[in-house]
Amino acid sequence: MSEVVAPISNPSSIPDSKLPQAKPSRSLWSDGVLRLKRNKAAVVSLGFIILICLCAAFAEFVAPYSFETQNIDHTLEGPSASHWLGTDGLGRDLLSRIIFGARMSMSVGILTAIMSLLIGGIYGAVSGWFGGTVDSVMMRFVDILEAVPSLLLLILVMVIFNAINIFENPELRALTGIFLAVSVVGWLGLARLVRGQVLQVKEQLFVEAARAMGAPGRLILWRHVFPNILGPIIVLLTFQIPSNVLFESFLSFIGLGLQPPYSSWGVLANDGWRAKSYPHLILFPGLALYLTMLAFNLLGDGLRDAFDPKMKNR
Amino acid sequence: MSHQTGALIGRIFGWGVIALIVLGVAFDLGEFEIPAAYWYALVGWCFVSAGWAIVRQNLLIYVTRRLLGAFLVTFIIATATFLLLRYLPGGPFDTEKALPPEIKANIEAKYGLGDPLPTQYVNFMTKLVQGDLGESYKYLGRSVSDIISETLPVSFQLGFYSLLLAFTIGIPLGVFAASKHNTWLDTAAMFLAISGVALPSFIIGPMLVMMFSFGVPFSFMHGMLPPALWEGPLYYILPVLTLGMRPAAIIARLTRSSVLEVIRSDFVRTAKAKGVAEMTVLYKHVLKNSVIPVLTISGPLVAGILSGTFVIEIIFAVPGMGKHLVQSVTNRDYPLILGVTLVYAVMLVVANLVVDILYTVVDPRIKLS
Numbered sequence: 104m105s106e107v108v109a110p111i112s113n114p115s116s117i118p119d120s121k122l123p124q125a126k127p128s129r130s131l132w133s134d135g136v137l138r139l140k141r142n143k144a145a146v147v148s149l150g151f152i153i154l155i156c157l158c159a160a161f162a163e164f165v166a167p168y169s170f171e172t173q174n175i176d177h178t179l180e181g182p183s184a185s186h187w188l189g190t191d192g193l194g195r196d197l198l199s200r201i202i203f204g205a206r207m208s209m210s211v212g213i214l215t216a217i218m219s220l221l222i223g224g225i226y227g228a229v230s231g232w233f234g235g236t237v238d239s240v241m242m243r244f245v246d247i248l249e250a251v252p253s254l255l256l257l258i259l260v261m262v263i264f265n266a267i268n269i270f271e272n273p274e275l276r277a278l279t280g281i282f283l284a285v286s287v288v289g290w291l292g293l294a295r296l297v298r299g300q301v302l303q304v305k306e307q308l309f310v311e312a313a314r315a316m317g318a319p320g321r322l323i324l325w326r327h328v329f330p331n332i333l334g335p336i337i338v339l340l341t342f343q344i345p346s347n348v349l350f351e352s353f354l355s356f357i358g359l360g361l362q363p364p365y366s367s368w369g370v371l372a373n374d375g376w377r378a379k380s381y382p383h384l385i386l387f388p389g390l391a392l393y394l395t396m397l398a399f400n401l402l403g404d405g406l407r408d409a410f411d412p413k414m415k416n417r
Numbered sequence: 418m419s420h421q422t423g424a425l426i427g428r429i430f431g432w433g434v435i436a437l438i439v440l441g442v443a444f445d446l447g448e449f450e451i452p453a454a455y456w457y458a459l460v461g462w463c464f465v466s467a468g469w470a471i472v473r474q475n476l477l478i479y480v481t482r483r484l485l486g487a488f489l490v491t492f493i494i495a496t497a498t499f500l501l502l503r504y505l506p507g508g509p510f511d512t513e514k515a516l517p518p519e520i521k522a523n524i525e526a527k528y529g530l531g532d533p534l535p536t537q538y539v540n541f542m543t544k545l546v547q548g549d550l551g552e553s554y555k556y557l558g559r560s561v562s563d564i565i566s567e568t569l570p571v572s573f574q575l576g577f578y579s580l581l582l583a584f585t586i587g588i589p590l591g592v593f594a595a596s597k598h599n600t601w602l603d604t605a606a607m608f609l610a611i612s613g614v615a616l617p618s619f620i621i622g623p624m625l626v627m628m629f630s631f632g633v634p635f636s637f638m639h640g641m642l643p644p645a646l647w648e649g650p651l652y653y654i655l656p657v658l659t660l661g662m663r664p665a666a667i668i669a670r671l672t673r674s675s676v677l678e679v680i681r682s683d684f685v686r687t688a689k690a691k692g693v694a695e696m697t698v699l700y701k702h703v704l705k706n707s708v709i710p711v712l713t714i715s716g717p718l719v720a721g722i723l724s725g726t727f728v729i730e731i732i733f734a735v736p737g738m739g740k741h742l743v744q745s746v747t748n749r750d751y752p753l754i755l756g757v758t759l760v761y762a763v764m765l766v767v768a769n770l771v772v773d774i775l776y777t778v779v780d781p782r783i784k785l786s
Contacts, residue, residue, distance in 0.1 A: 247497075250490050252761045254724040258746050263505055349617050356619045357731060357743060369619075376623040376732065382633045389620035396615035404611075 135334070138409035145405025148398035155395055159206040166199035171364040182383060189383045191374055197384070200366040201391050207367035208392075211281055212348035216340055218286040219347075223293025224336070230294070231301030232324060242298070245291055253288045257350065260284035261359045277361045285350045289343055296339055300332035334410035341403035345396045352392060368392045423473060427778070430466035437462055442581075445574070446650045467774060474777045480770070487766040494762050495755065499541060502751050503534060528554065541755075550759075551752035555745075561756040565738060569760065571647055572737035575656055575729065576722045582661035583668055583718070588704075588711065590665070591672025596699055598677060607673065613666025618725060622659040622732040629655060645734040656733045660725050664718045671714055675707035682706075709780050712772060719768040723761055 139145055158165050173195055180190045189197050230241040248256070264280040304310060305328060313323050348368070354360035355369030356376075363370055368388050375385025437459045444451045471480050516524075530537070544551060550561035594606035632639025643652050679685065680703055688698045727739030738757060745753035 247490050247493050250762045250765050251494055251498075251758065252720070252724050252742075252765070254727055255742060255746075255758055255761065258743055259501065262746050263501075345615075352617065353619065353728065357728070359743070372617075372619055372623075376619065379627070380631055380633065382624075382627055385620065385623050385627070389616075389624065392620060393612070393616055396617070397611065400611055400615055 135410040139405055142405040142408065144401045145409075148402040148405070151394065151398040152402065155205055155398075156209060158202050159209045162202045162206050166196075166202040168196040168199040171195065189387075191378070191384055195364075197371075197387055200371060201368070201388055204366040204368045204371055204388065205391065205395075207278075207361060207365070208348050208351055208369070209395075211278070211285065211351040211367075212344045215282055215285040215289055215347045215351075216343040218282070219289035219293050219343060220336070220340055222286065223290035223295075224297050226290065227294040227297030227299075228301050228324060228328075231298035232305060232320070232328075234302070238298070242295075245294055249291055257284045257288050257354065258359060260287050261354065274361070274365050277365070281351050281354055281360050284354065285347050288350065289347055293336070293339060293343070296335060297332065300335055301328055304328050304331045338403060338407045338410065341399060341406055345399035348392075348395065427469065427473065430462075430469055431778070433462055434466055448649060467771075470774055470778050474774075476774065476777065480774070483770055483773070487763075487770065490766060491759060491762055495542075495545060495759055496538075498755055498758050499538060502749075502754060503537070505749070528552075545759075550756040553753050554750045555748045555753070556750075561752045564741065564753065565756055565760055568736060568738040568741065571735060572726045572730070572739060574653075575647075575660065575726050575735060575737060576719075578653055578657040579661035579722055579725075580664065580715075580719070582657055583664035586661070587665040587668025588672050588708075590669040592676055592699060592704060594669070594673045595676035595680065603673075607670065610666040610669040610673075613662045614670075616662065618659050618663065618728050619732060621662060622655070622729065625655050625659060626732075647733075647735045647737075656729045656735055659732070660722060660729045663725070664722060667714065667718065668711055671711050672707060675710045676703055679703045679706045709776065712775055712779060716769045716772045719772075720765050723764060 182189045191197055191200065226241065230238045261280050261284050264283055265276070270276040270279065301324075310323060310327055313327050318326075351360060351367060352369030352372060355362075355367050356373045358373070361367045361370050363374065368391060371388035372385060372392070375381075375388055378384045437455075441451065441455060441459065444455070471477055532540070541551070548562070550565070553559050553561055553564060556564060590606055590610065594603045594610075597603045597606075626644045627633045628635070629642040630639075630644035642654055644655070646652055647656075676699075685698060685702055688702050689695075693702075726735075726737060727742050729735065730737045730739035738760070741753055741757050742761075744750075745757060
């Protein structure tokens, strides 16, 4: 980042155009973007994530077969020219199932992360902003929820939701259940983070100045506090998405989430695990999951280094 | 008492705990029956050591307050779970084939499910205070305490060995990567670590089984390790490896960054300047000062391992408590759900308290209040 500026002996003798121009001022954000661009692993990861998301969004056009078309003549085949990643026990094309699975897994991961952000963000902001008794009561509640193993919470919500049985469509029911369960578990960390950040920022001078000028609390929160805590929130969100994808896969893996013939990476992992001696059935879904997790983690690290320099190397 | 004597006594307590644990591990791995006296010694020694640490660091008030808080949290969790279960649509005896109403009423009367809710709650709480968790609805004639005391040790073993593995792999790997900072070795070690974070246990577990038990793709590995069950040290390897991998990776990453931070500090430069050997600096000066962030994360790590045992127990058919976590909920086995939840919650709370006390022991500069 060092920019050598030649010493100027006699400024008046140099024409204006030769004078060193002031560096265009860069905001915190463009600085961060620049730092992020220099991080090759993060850029590649971002590209990979976009690719996966595109595949997921246009699964019908990308996937060579449908996720539920069975072909009894070609079951449990290894990779071949017509089925690139082989077929499963009912002759369904594994590549297509992985692509359609990406749709399920990614949409759950991203939507639940946003949901957790909304719940946790508002909760944490309120708690941190009001402070005092409100803060300690609200945070005790988070403490209690954290002492219940998240797994149990997840399972409880799923079971309750399945018992209430709102939707007829099994896919829709499973999805909404997963969605609710994962959101309920995921917001705790975000609430803690946002609260801590708000507590820190609200004591700073520019907030005090805004308050002295008579800005209403809502405005201060939105215009002054929020932009200042956005960096850490984005970073945590990047780590939240993969962990939510894992939660979904995990729920489907233990049979509480999505069921075949619908496809998600967890369903596929479960299929692969049951099929024991056909390694391609677990290898490829596993690889998809692993690469996605890896990409999100690398991107998260890159984002943290770029936008949250205090946390560098953590 | 002089400062030195105090420090010496603390050290004796600390090494005593470690020695006892090593002894226990040796017993267990050597497949000896662990005598009851060992457990008394271990628990007693731990209590005395903790007491010493508490008195010496002036933590009495802090610990009392934390314990009271822990009781409150446990109480609230018990109440909330109780209420949640009672308001859940459907009951524990709604079977596929509807039972004749008289029989169902009889069963529900036996377990006191027909009583008004406040009565049920008072009954439940008075029993809980006496340490009686009630009788399972599905495992007829067996008390929840029996089921838990039978399965918890297995889960505990699994979790303990995984945590041990995580620390013994994670810390050296992190120190190694930091000492080779900005070389390909560092990059490789950190890639390994981030892969460990990115690989879910339900993928790596089945793959390890495939490799070491079924001999895919290398047939000479066929039957090398048992694919499932929990009957001896050989059976521990795959589940423990699967469960310990992720925490090991997290610890390695944290250790590395922490070491990198400490390495730049003045006292390390002084040590190097006066000619202390590189290795001695790394292990005596740097590592000791970098373990605190690692300790900070071990509370959440324990929580992760607690939840993690459950998946591992499914994949490897380990007869632990995790199985009941899901089955009890789907079975609506109320007493068992409550028992399992409470055990998990208590373990979590205790683990966090122990970690907090350990901070002050490792770094006396930290003052808890």
